[in-house]
Amino acid sequence: MEVFAKYGTPAQKEKWLKPLLDGKIRSAFAMTEKKVASSDATNIETSIQRVGNEYVINGLKWWISGAGDPRCAVYLVMGKSDPKNKEKHRQQSLIIVPADTPGITVVRPMTVFGYDDAPEGHCEILFKDVRVPVENMVLGEGRGFEVIQGRLGPGRIHHCMRCIGVAERALDLLLARVTDPSRRTFGKLLAEHGTVVADIAKSRMDIDQARFLVLNAAKRIDEVKAKGAMKEIGMAKAVVPTMLLTVLDRAMQAHGAGGVSQDFILARSYAQARTLRYADGPDEVHIAQIGKVELRRAAEVTKSLEKQRERSYALITGKAKL
């Protein structure tokens, strides 16, 4: 929806954005591919080839969230229109594909742990010689990367904010459970066991630390836009989902069998949170980037440490005075 609003032509907006806003139809974003490592977006293989006044699309996508909804009427498909372009980030285009175009097969819904998240679902979709008019190109050939870049930073911080909320809810459930008088073990409330109290305290400390990271990233976005806040966003994204999983796990453990079941939100939240450790950039990629940003300071730091050492040495040997 944001893509139509931000990058759509007037005609594209008229045709798709209006019914989307009216809640008459839904859209789905088709980015991830089954056969390649999607944590590196330049790996995408789906082809978008111009033939006359049309683009022909071929590729196998999966985890297309929302595609299972019967109201889903349109896909935004990312593919390569110019796979040999030397600028790796100019090879991709984003194109609008109506869901009823011939050549599209919704293969199956994917499950997240055992959840299929029906009816929306996360579908595997085959595009075979799917043809759409050239007007369906978004922003212009070779500008696909640009579009998703604008989308990712804020998306990541939204995920993190939701995670903080879920973590607070998990801690609430933990507090309620361990003080439930019907859950006594060995003559004690769960809350009277020292290890349980420690779990609660650690959860509070973990949540608060993570929350401050998110607030800090949000503040930076306000100050310098998402692009300038990539390090702060990356730090939140690398820390928050793992924190949430830890807090959920502690709450689950106190709930016993109930914790993994449909009776509490804990297991479902765990499954969702787990996907965030690879979605929108796996932890490993964020961590590597944060490390590299820090390393940019290395030369300056080395020089400054050197100076301090020389100064200390001069002071000790009497060659300089305080």
Place this chain on the structure above:
Amino acid sequence: MEVFAKYGTPAQKEKWLKPLLDGKIRSAFAMTEKKVASSDATNIETSIQRVGNEYVINGLKWWISGAGDPRCAVYLVMGKSDPKNKEKHRQQSLIIVPADTPGITVVRPMTVFGYDDAPEGHCEILFKDVRVPVENMVLGEGRGFEVIQGRLGPGRIHHCMRCIGVAERALDLLLARVTDPSRRTFGKLLAEHGTVVADIAKSRMDIDQARFLVLNAAKRIDEVKAKGAMKEIGMAKAVVPTMLLTVLDRAMQAHGAGGVSQDFILARSYAQARTLRYADGPDEVHIAQIGKVELRRAAEVTKSLEKQRERSYALITGKAKL
């Protein structure tokens, strides 16, 4: 099945064990209750009351694995026949309840991280004024604890053994994934990233350490029976499921979206392994018991340390000689 074989009367064996062995029917063990903390088995509330020549059973059980199978013809129900007995472990009895007895309602299947494990399932079952003849009592009134005790030790080690196998499989999947040439990121095989190599090495070290704990417990069982090996079994049970979850998590992370899906065994195995952190005794209970067993050595250790200190002091001050 083992219960019938080990504790059944000839009549009970004839009626239930035979068709079980022939694969004609299945049985389910009804122990866990929804309303109480089942990590402390003395909390059970289901009542088994003698009225004339019958026992009347009332209670709400859940997580009755296998009860969803249409072939499941009989339940073994744990309840309290003598809730006021001062010996807390003589209050319980185990009784045979045919699945078609009036008063039984299979409420719903429970899910484990979204998996319903159909058709077997893990069911919630309501027993309301369910009546069975007195001959259905297993071993005798007040001996329920005895029966489950005999079952738990070996059960725990079986779980651990299976976990080791699953962990090895997860590591295999990890090895295959990170060397898959179609999964290159940023110009490298996953296996060429140092953090991935470290994950593999840590998994190997984690698995091997856990395996040795299991082998050691098995050896102790052979030497001194399950009862004498409670500490070694408890150590394996407290360590192995968590180890497996860690190894599965690393493998999932390398598989990205595939890792949480139905395309690999990883997420399903994770859900199953997670239940082992509370089933058959939650980690916390095992850990507390291991700690207490160690503490039994404290007085002797203190005395021995004291003696060594006196000896050292005497040597230093010249009051004793080497």
Place this chain on the structure above:
Amino acid sequence: MEVFAKYGTPAQKEKWLKPLLDGKIRSAFAMTEKKVASSDATNIETSIQRVGNEYVINGLKWWISGAGDPRCAVYLVMGKSDPKNKEKHRQQSLIIVPADTPGITVVRPMTVFGYDDAPEGHCEILFKDVRVPVENMVLGEGRGFEVIQGRLGPGRIHHCMRCIGVAERALDLLLARVTDPSRRTFGKLLAEHGTVVADIAKSRMDIDQARFLVLNAAKRIDEVKAKGAMKEIGMAKAVVPTMLLTVLDRAMQAHGAGGVSQDFILARSYAQARTLRYADGPDEVHIAQIGKVELRRAAEVTKSLEKQRERSYALITGKAKL
């Protein structure tokens, strides 16, 4: 020094605070005792008994920081003046003891790991029938606890602030080391190994999270004084020293043998930081208190969750409408 400034009588200030401020003498605070668990301050055993116009002090103190300095002219000694008082926190008094009073033996300096922190040192001191005039009592009998309470909150946050600074310095040293061209291994700069980059990133994330906790506690102190900010101070104190140890340990590892030696501040900082995990309240005590503060919300949380469940149920069953 703060004690004299905040709680001293004019005469006490004239006699001790003035030379302290002029840098002519130094003072030391004698609180910790060898024979009891000092994490619970009510355990103190040193006696301060009034006899005529004097107080007689008997006890064995250790870890009296600064007592080894030849300029240390006065001790502030905490002891029990009224050990049978039913109010456990009115048993203690704080008294001024000139270092040259007869009956004082400086037994030995204690070492922290292998550092004796000479000349200041952390001394074990025996007080045997040490007599001082009644005017040396600080604030009045039974008010010792009051004095140290006023000192602890801000002291803890100061420790945490310094820790953040040391952690930044440790990260600087790490950055300099891993980019030092003379430290190549296996043909690569250390900074080119993925696990090293990850260590750097994790350190940055750990430090920033901890820093925000400290800033938050400082803000709370400004808003509601130290007493109202006990939870926030406790969280910082429970998190920050452990964070610092982790960051120092990573930096040490990259420095190899140099890291544990006198050539870098890392090992010395590690030793100092390690003492903060028990000084001014061990981690365990802070964690238990934070857990208990959270648990105060439990009843309210339980009620609110209950209400939400009822509301959901009413919506699902049609008994209520959105």
Place this chain on the structure above:
Amino acid sequence: MEVFAKYGTPAQKEKWLKPLLDGKIRSAFAMTEKKVASSDATNIETSIQRVGNEYVINGLKWWISGAGDPRCAVYLVMGKSDPKNKEKHRQQSLIIVPADTPGITVVRPMTVFGYDDAPEGHCEILFKDVRVPVENMVLGEGRGFEVIQGRLGPGRIHHCMRCIGVAERALDLLLARVTDPSRRTFGKLLAEHGTVVADIAKSRMDIDQARFLVLNAAKRIDEVKAKGAMKEIGMAKAVVPTMLLTVLDRAMQAHGAGGVSQDFILARSYAQARTLRYADGPDEVHIAQIGKVELRRAAEVTKSLEKQRERSYALITGKAKL
């Protein structure tokens, strides 16, 4: 000493091994260098150059353990005799250098967390134009690597064995401390706090797992010699010192200020154990090698998984039968 025994000529043995065995002199091994990353042994820069009937040695070594002992009469110095040899492991030689040879300066003792381990010490030693006769070469030019290789495997396992012993002692101290009636806090023995009991249990589980790794490595050495057991030795070396540090840290925490002091072996043991995380190969190198050994199975594992998948598919689609 082992070097003389194993690789010495009869003359070398007569001159050095005999007085060593008689306890009249001591020797020190000079391998580590200050200016390079010693975790990669090919980085060594000390030069051993033949000039006529002598070798001339130039270089700066540090952490020469035992060199501070007044009885230390001889150094075994590792250096490069043929730095341009294309075979990287044939560049090094090991040479015998009497401690009183002109040109040797013992610069200073290094400290480990403040401990100088006097009198033996770990010294920094400058070799400047130090000349020894050609007979002092061990085994022959270019064979230095060979000598240290033979020494490392068994050395590593010895370290690990000692670590297990120290860990057991640390656990003993922990048990004694937490049951010491004079160490009550908040009305309880330390051993009555649930988190303390958990620390004890975790220490037992950590120690036992690590012990089994060491026993397994020792068994492999017996079966296939150290060279064939590199993976098992590496696993023990990568796991055991970190385990020991964790156990020591728990014991220290229970000892409060005493734990970091000279009154218990804990802090000193911690300092020593910390050096083992980089000495004889840093953790990172062992972990990377274990990962690489596992990865050798990848191709075979991939093929086997592929076959199993094909078989499953054939069974499901009816193209094969069980």
